[in-house]
Amino acid sequence: MIDPIFLAEAAINGLLLGGVLALLALGLNLIFGVIDIVWIAYVDLVMLAMYAVYFLVMVYGWPIWLAGLAAIGVGALLGIGVHVLIISPILGSAPVNQLLATGGLLFFLQSFATFLWTTDHRSVRLALPVLEVAGIFVSFARLIAFVIAILAMIGLYLFLTRTYIGTAIRAVAQDREAMALMGADPRRVYLVTSAVGGAMAGLAAALLSIQYSVHPYFGAAFGPITFMICVLGGLGNMVGAFVASFIMSEIISIGGVTWSTEMGYVIAFALFIVMMFVRPGGILTKRE
Amino acid sequence: MTPGRLAALALLAALAAAPFVPMAGMRQYVLHVTIQIFIWSFIGGAWSLMGRFGLVSLGHGAFLGLGAYAATLLWNFYGLTPWVGGLVAVALTVGFALVVAYPCSRFRILGHYFALVTLAVGEVVRLLIIAERDWTGGSLGLTLRPARTDASLLAIQYADKRVFYYASLVVWLLGLWVWTLLDRSMARAAMEAIGEDETAAASVGIHVTRFKLGITALSAALTALGGVLYAQYFTYVNPDTLAGIGVSLRIVFAVVLGGMYSLLGPTVGTALTIALSEYLRVIFGVKFIGMAETIYGLLLVLFIIFLPSGIYGSARGLLRRRRTLEASATA
Numbered sequence: 001m002i003d004p005i006f007l008a009e010a011a012i013n014g015l016l017l018g019g020v021l022a023l024l025a026l027g028l029n030l031i032f033g034v035i036d037i038v039w040i041a042y043v044d045l046v047m048l049a050m051y052a053v054y055f056l057v058m059v060y061g062w063p064i065w066l067a068g069l070a071a072i073g074v075g076a077l078l079g080i081g082v083h084v085l086i087i088s089p090i091l092g093s094a095p096v097n098q099l100l101a102t103g104g105l106l107f108f109l110q111s112f113a114t115f116l117w118t119t120d121h122r123s124v125r126l127a128l129p130v131l132e133v134a135g136i137f138v139s140f141a142r143l144i145a146f147v148i149a150i151l152a153m154i155g156l157y158l159f160l161t162r163t164y165i166g167t168a169i170r171a172v173a174q175d176r177e178a179m180a181l182m183g184a185d186p187r188r189v190y191l192v193t194s195a196v197g198g199a200m201a202g203l204a205a206a207l208l209s210i211q212y213s214v215h216p217y218f219g220a221a222f223g224p225i226t227f228m229i230c231v232l233g234g235l236g237n238m239v240g241a242f243v244a245s246f247i248m249s250e251i252i253s254i255g256g257v258t259w260s261t262e263m264g265y266v267i268a269f270a271l272f273i274v275m276m277f278v279r280p281g282g283i284l285t286k287r288e
Numbered sequence: 289m290t291p292g293r294l295a296a297l298a299l300l301a302a303l304a305a306a307p308f309v310p311m312a313g314m315r316q317y318v319l320h321v322t323i324q325i326f327i328w329s330f331i332g333g334a335w336s337l338m339g340r341f342g343l344v345s346l347g348h349g350a351f352l353g354l355g356a357y358a359a360t361l362l363w364n365f366y367g368l369t370p371w372v373g374g375l376v377a378v379a380l381t382v383g384f385a386l387v388v389a390y391p392c393s394r395f396r397i398l399g400h401y402f403a404l405v406t407l408a409v410g411e412v413v414r415l416l417i418i419a420e421r422d423w424t425g426g427s428l429g430l431t432l433r434p435a436r437t438d439a440s441l442l443a444i445q446y447a448d449k450r451v452f453y454y455a456s457l458v459v460w461l462l463g464l465w466v467w468t469l470l471d472r473s474m475a476r477a478a479m480e481a482i483g484e485d486e487t488a489a490a491s492v493g494i495h496v497t498r499f500k501l502g503i504t505a506l507s508a509a510l511t512a513l514g515g516v517l518y519a520q521y522f523t524y525v526n527p528d529t530l531a532g533i534g535v536s537l538r539i540v541f542a543v544v545l546g547g548m549y550s551l552l553g554p555t556v557g558t559a560l561t562i563a564l565s566e567y568l569r570v571i572f573g574v575k576f577i578g579m580a581e582t583i584y585g586l587l588l589v590l591f592i593i594f595l596p597s598g599i600y601g602s603a604r605g606l607l608r609r610r611r612t613l614e615a616s617a618t619a
Contacts, residue, residue: 038404095399096342096344097544097592097596099344099400099403100541100592101592103537103541104541104589104591105589106537107541107581107588108582108585108586108588109585110581111578111580111581111584111585112578113578115577115582118577119577216578220533223533224407224408224533227407228404228408235400260419262415262416263415265411266419269408270412272405273388273405273412276401276405277392277394277395277397280395280396280397280401
């Protein structure tokens with residue numbers, strides 16, 4: 001039997017990880033909802049932004065918060081770059097080709113990172129304390145990441161509901177054709193969406209880099225779980241993705257402590273497969 | 289005899305004679321590369337049986353890994369000859385594929401969703417292999433227990449690469465044969481209709497689930513066979529090279545690069561990717577690790593944007609168009 005303290009600790013860690021995963025899932029989901037393309041290489045953009053944080057802090061001596069802000073900028077630029085260079089030429093192609101084009105990008109980014117920076121694991125060394133509450137240890141870095149992620153999601157919500165361009169983005173997600181008829185420029189909406197999605201990847205990168213070390217295969221480690229959260233929540237459904245993030249992160253965290261890290265992921269993926277059969281439109285929709 | 293058929297016969301004769309051409313010490317290397325091309329082309333062809341009908345699986349690594357590991361474990365732990373073990377592995381993989389494919393078909397998981405479900409399946413198999421490290425060796429992989437002699441028919445282990453050259457050539461031809469059989473059958477028309485619109489296909493009396501399960505079983509069986517052959521040739525299996533998202537994407541990319549709607553597309557794509565990575569490896573050596581894959585990834589993106597039906601597919605389409613143009617000019 002596992003000590004309940006360990007389980008409580010795992011549950012709290014799962015909750016904290018869920019915040020950052022939700023940020024990633026919302027970024028990917030925003031892009032999917034608006035542009036209708038799954039960026040398979042989304043978490044590889046996170047990986048690039050994590051390298052940016054690492055080099056800015058460890059080589060150029062920037063403070064971490066400034067490097068984090070820079071990472072958001074890097075992410076937004078990467079998002080725009082991916083959209084302009086890869087997505088816009090294939091907007092009209094078969095969905096399979098769109099999926100594969102961003103898959104090719106994944107391969108390219110992964111190997112290019114290996115080529116430039118080798119497969120070494122690099123981490124930003126920060127001396128952040130570990131909090132102890134009633135025998136449960138909580139990493140301060142994770143707590144900060146969680147709080148910032150939640151604040152960022154509130155910011156995204158306000159952006160989408162209170163600004164003109166945000167409203168336009170939601171309108172395109174609802175009806176692509178009608179939006180063009182109303183006189184809004186879909187190209188501009190796509191570009192802004194890609195930039196916002198990229199910026200969220202950049203912020204996630206900053207939050208992940210204070211907890212994990214970065215390596216070229218970081219995207220492969222966090223990518224599959226991110227898509228699955230999006231699909232589990234219902235592609236394009238923001239609230240669903242938010243809820244699904246916490247379900248998945250708790251399974252991974254508690255499963256990891258109870259059996260092994262791999263088994264935690266196996267259970268999460270298996271749940272995803274079963275849920276696809278039972279609730280294909282996402283956990284929050286009713287079956288037709 | 290048509291020129292096409294003549295060219296095919298000449299190519300076949302050249303392939304059959306290749307191991308006996310003097311190559312001044314390069315023979316082992318050339319054979320090694322060619323065997324890999326045959327095995328991966330066969331696996332790519334098996335994938336394209338599903339891919340060409342819109343069933344884009346990103347989880348063929350699951351079938352490949354199951355096949356390779358089942359045969360290897362049966363031989364290592366029970367001394368079961370791969371002749372039988374391979375059959376068991378293929379049967380097991382088909383069973384597994386049906387368990388996944390039935391609900392996919394029943395609940396109409398299509399397009400993006402099908403790709404993501406199969407991707408999850410591939411990852412589940414990879415992670416299970418790693419998690420069961422006590423008997424699968426985890427991420428360190430597993431070496432086939434060596435046979436007592438250099439050439440063992442019972443263990444299908446041969447030090448001489450020529451044996452595997454002919455074995456993989458035969459398996460590759462088998463894959464092409466299956467592709468052609470399917471291409472000429474009624475099942476192809478039915479599957480194309482299903483790929484276009486399931487409801488419409490069902491309304492004209494096509495049994496959608498039966499055809500989908502059939503094609504998935506066939507594709508999984510051939511992929512597992514490829515896995516068994518891979519394990520026998522390399523005598524080493526590893527979860528990252530045989531299961532999971534990495535290898536699954538590699539299979540798909542090679543096929544897309546060559547063209548998934550044509551007989552030789554998967555072979556052309558696989559040959560090109562393997563030749564490219566070998567060439568870059570020879571040029572750059574171990575100095576620039578990742579350079580080969582970087583160029584490969586860049587080419588993939590460019591190809592999907594500019595040549596969506598693949599190299600072979602596009603070249604053939606161009607040739608055909610020119611021929612019809614000439615025909616109409618003379619008429």
